[in-house]
Amino acid sequence: MDFALPQEFEDIRLRTRAFVERELLPLEADRANFDEHENIRLDRLEEARANARAAGLWAPQSPREFGGMQLPIVAWAAMYEEANRSIFGPVVFNCAAPDDGNMSVLAKVATPAQKERWLRPIVEGRVRSSFAMTEPHPGGGSDPTMIRTRAEKVSGGWKIYGHKWFITGAGEASHFILLARTSDDTRKGLTAFLFHKDQPGWRILRRIAIMGPEEHGGHCEIEFDGLEVADENVLMSVGDGLKMTQIRLGPARLTHCMRWLGLSKRCVEIASAYVSERHAFGKRLADYESIQIKLGELAHAIDIGRLLVMRAAWKLDQGDFARKEVSSAKIHVADTLHLAADTAIQLNGARGYSKDTVLEWIYRYARQARLVDGASEVHKMVLARHVANEGLDYWRWGPK
Amino acid sequence: MDFALPQEFEDIRLRTRAFVERELLPLEADRANFDEHENIRLDRLEEARANARAAGLWAPQSPREFGGMQLPIVAWAAMYEEANRSIFGPVVFNCAAPDDGNMSVLAKVATPAQKERWLRPIVEGRVRSSFAMTEPHPGGGSDPTMIRTRAEKVSGGWKIYGHKWFITGAGEASHFILLARTSDDTRKGLTAFLFHKDQPGWRILRRIAIMGPEEHGGHCEIEFDGLEVADENVLMSVGDGLKMTQIRLGPARLTHCMRWLGLSKRCVEIASAYVSERHAFGKRLADYESIQIKLGELAHAIDIGRLLVMRAAWKLDQGDFARKEVSSAKIHVADTLHLAADTAIQLNGARGYSKDTVLEWIYRYARQARLVDGASEVHKMVLARHVANEGLDYWRWGPK
């Protein structure tokens, strides 16, 4: 048992914190640096990314040979959390979704040639990427077995027809990983494909307007009308689509949690500063016992989230899928992020409801946490299945 | 004891429902009818208001002599709830905040001359109004005793200096009720003034950007730099500002609750329709026991909210301030509105997070419910004080 962070990762954490404090918080404080979708303006992003890369804080999840830091997942946890103290952090350090999940899975399962072509440009920050899985009713949402987008075999490759939506970043992405049905087999019916935005046979129907601030490229509704993908751009083998998804999703879900913890801590930071100054009914807000308790409960929830995330990270580092541990972390941290933003808004009063702080940005963003990459209800069913199957062994220490 | 709605009010309720269904839901379904602040476009509003007035569904809280329906508050409860099944409803029926609170208080405390000048145009829908009380730190937010805006006595009137913010509707309002300090007396230190937008000596510093959709005229930050108000435009007597606020706030808080219940029911309506169609993991969402229970719990919460609101309405109708009853209703219904929007979004999945339904509009709007007109924490302290003072008599039936 060891709950200490190795010194080398602690150093990375502190360097990340210093960078965010110096470079990103001031940037974020000025609305002029935001684009119309409430994200960092692309020109500002270029500059900030260059600085981050120069500071050696870049693509923590990716191989050194392509320019990443190639850290173990426990180190991501420490760095991502600091990175997302600023809402601009993840994309600046090249550890934003969906790029980071894409880089992570490509590093694991792509062929050397595929890595050179599809992975390297993302790691190097030259292109952005997207992951096209979710479909509108009656296609596959939380349940991938309902996926209806079909790939038909043609000579030398595949032709793809179908309909996707909520495809994050599609409006700015050059590289896509796409999931389509290649047979009706329950376990082996899906296949993953790689394609470039300039290929014909697909189009963006609309950028779906959402409640929250938007990733660059938004959340798009997409139509495939005969997109051709060569055999060499099949990722893994035909029929391995679900497997690829599972390999991708463990770390991808967990990095969401890491980022959300960073945002949660930011909420505490803003709230604490405000209650230290503001008075009501004759005393400073910070001196109200009920406000102290709210902040204490929030700190407690964040603390639990960090333990759950770190444990899952460690288990993934042991080579395990850590399904149960990742689900546990996601259920808890998704709720914690909402609690953090909600509490901080309540303590800030009307100011918290305004755009004078980033709290409302985080609050709106937080609402997707219980939905994205598996609704909390689905993850609870995962836990339920484990407890039904494992009994008292549900609670066992150790990697196995 | 009687939990039945008198037939004449039930008729008004049903006519309101029919009007909303026929006129407002279609209007709301088309984004072209929204202004840039996510409210009904002013030209569309004009038409809809004319129709509502023609249908005899207009200004339920206002005297018949000025064109209102002059209903008792229990009847408002029934009508408002139906009105706000559409997010456009309240303003169309001239029962939106802050107009309705202003009309209600003016009808009660203004002199005949003041009513003619300040009230009649609001009831007739010719002008909009605003209520300027809240101040930024270190002024008065939840705690009116901290109000710093000062009125200095000059010959024939007052000169006002100060700073307000989150003044709802100020950007479109012609008539304002303004609260300012006329002495340092704890109970009698505040006075209410009436002024018209065209008077000099004040200006809008900014329209504060907020998380939620905006009332016409937004939430403004305002500076008073010597606004002159004649003595005849003092509302009630000098020193009666707090009293006027209390008279206004009982019904004003309760009409918030009535509207929120309407929105809450709308959320159930949207969610029910969706789960009846959407499938996941092999069955219709509506057939999941856990989803049924969520909808059952939500229906239960709304039901409780309606009892609390109706009881408080009835008590106000008896001439009581109903402080405890109004606080009880507001605490509960503010939470219920969030629960309704949140549950409906979760059941709609990614669609719920998009702007394809009004759910996200309601979700953002709902966040202010625990803040506006007294934070929930403040209302809980009101209940706490009652239980400390009244003991077992806290729970007593009857008007006294």
Place this chain on the structure above:
Amino acid sequence: MDFALPQEFEDIRLRTRAFVERELLPLEADRANFDEHENIRLDRLEEARANARAAGLWAPQSPREFGGMQLPIVAWAAMYEEANRSIFGPVVFNCAAPDDGNMSVLAKVATPAQKERWLRPIVEGRVRSSFAMTEPHPGGGSDPTMIRTRAEKVSGGWKIYGHKWFITGAGEASHFILLARTSDDTRKGLTAFLFHKDQPGWRILRRIAIMGPEEHGGHCEIEFDGLEVADENVLMSVGDGLKMTQIRLGPARLTHCMRWLGLSKRCVEIASAYVSERHAFGKRLADYESIQIKLGELAHAIDIGRLLVMRAAWKLDQGDFARKEVSSAKIHVADTLHLAADTAIQLNGARGYSKDTVLEWIYRYARQARLVDGASEVHKMVLARHVANEGLDYWRWGPK
């Protein structure tokens, strides 16, 4: 709409309160007045019942011709709540379960001869009664369609074989209502029978030890091995068992809620007294803001419970089954009773965990509230079904 309690019922309420204060609280304060099952000793009960009857506070639910007060159910609500300020109250005023449910249903559905024989002695306080429905696994618990106890037709009557458990009061009861299967029909397969304890063919296997204090006669496990019941002792018609149960259960569930509200208020009373005296960390507990809020929230929950109960009572008085309203009340009040006892114990600290107050008695007793007469989960499914079937009409005022 009218939320006032008619003066005549208010008078009954005040007389009940005075009686409890004068006669029962002192009795309850002395452990010498308790039997070994933590209920009032039978000899003390005799005296107290005589006084209650003399005071005209007796059997509020029963016909005047047999000696009851024959009040409408809204008046029960007021009286029962005051009665159960003392844990001895209900049985002293002859409004304890299961007697009151039995009296109530017999008054409604029994023949005149049956009333004379089976009802009158209960109302007069000469005998106690019991209701034998629940069966152990694999028989009928929450789900009456699973009932396995069978009545076989014999000449002039029925012979009954089967197994029941958790039959409240069976150890002291003389009169029993028994539910048994007379056919396999889903709706009409059950029949209700009346029998006297001295009839042969049945026996108590054991008095089941439970967590909570016990009603007189305990909760028994019973075996029927050929109990003979004459045709004249069939209650309602053959096949009407489920119907009888539904007629009985509406008021029976609601009187549970009425009593639980009385106990809940008692918890507030004890807690308030303690926090007014006890100091910790330099101030009186009552001056802690978080303690004030807890008491405020508890008062709020009790208040909601009273509205739900009164509305259901009123609806039952209109002749409606009030299924939805009764379920709503029971879900909420069962939780409230736990909250009340739990909060009061927490505020009393170690003392609350001891038997120095009745709080721990109430806490243990409260645990059955979410189980008895339909688990809360089952009642939530009832609400879910209503919302699925009724849509927006779920929330409708009025008797229909």
Place this chain on the structure above:
Amino acid sequence: MDFALPQEFEDIRLRTRAFVERELLPLEADRANFDEHENIRLDRLEEARANARAAGLWAPQSPREFGGMQLPIVAWAAMYEEANRSIFGPVVFNCAAPDDGNMSVLAKVATPAQKERWLRPIVEGRVRSSFAMTEPHPGGGSDPTMIRTRAEKVSGGWKIYGHKWFITGAGEASHFILLARTSDDTRKGLTAFLFHKDQPGWRILRRIAIMGPEEHGGHCEIEFDGLEVADENVLMSVGDGLKMTQIRLGPARLTHCMRWLGLSKRCVEIASAYVSERHAFGKRLADYESIQIKLGELAHAIDIGRLLVMRAAWKLDQGDFARKEVSSAKIHVADTLHLAADTAIQLNGARGYSKDTVLEWIYRYARQARLVDGASEVHKMVLARHVANEGLDYWRWGPK
């Protein structure tokens, strides 16, 4: 970072599990083995303790030189949790409160001579011990600065006068640690004394009846009327009473949590077995989605509790007081134990409310968890203070 339990401790865990399964669960299944206070009969305890000691599973917290296992605290966590799968476990393995806290603190702070006299007999299982700190109103409960029991200096020692209550185990203990006031100094006003039950000058006023099952020796109210304690029986130095308490309380609070986790898992075990068999409304309880989710949520809460406890254990092993970590664990696990017992009872229905399982025993016992060794509210204030003082450093990995 390492979340694996070292193999040697895993072996101890598995041996403990096997012992509990083989020796204790059968014992516990027979009410004949219980004493009148619902704990293991003393004669049965003797036998079981002998077997546990023979199996090398004995006094994990105590020095090897006195016969303990002298394990680090992380290993206690693993062993205690298995031990308390049976309600008889802790006392059988000599790791029950208050003995284990007393052994733990004596091993750390007592002089060699004191250890030989006061510690060795407890470790060897020859005597039981007690810790006398808590006082009734107006003395010291949650707040030790309010302690009023006074020690007056006399030649060669001290004379003690005062009043204590809820002194666990006092009725069976031979060795006592007693906290009394030796001056009015805020930090150094308290001193710890050791005394033997046969010394004159004190007496048990009563064994306080409580809601829950009782430790051997119960929870006693005690009077000190001139108890003489020689200077050599002062534990640590005069004025170190608060310090001793803090040294004792860290591990003592944490071992409560370890035991509670064992009980919580037992609740899941009983509930899982029942729902696998019982049917209602046409299907097996285990096949109800809502029941699956309840069990999943419970497993999740227990899992979090184990992480919090293990982290605090590890930090204590690093020599830190781990105040924040222990408070975090206690807040969470106290709630979890209640949730576990409550959920299991609900799933077992009426059976869960009976004494047919140990669930109701655990439920009643669980109620003290939020009170004992600091109410949850007090621990939340500890967290609040840390977050106010540490800001973002509240969440830091590592031992410092």
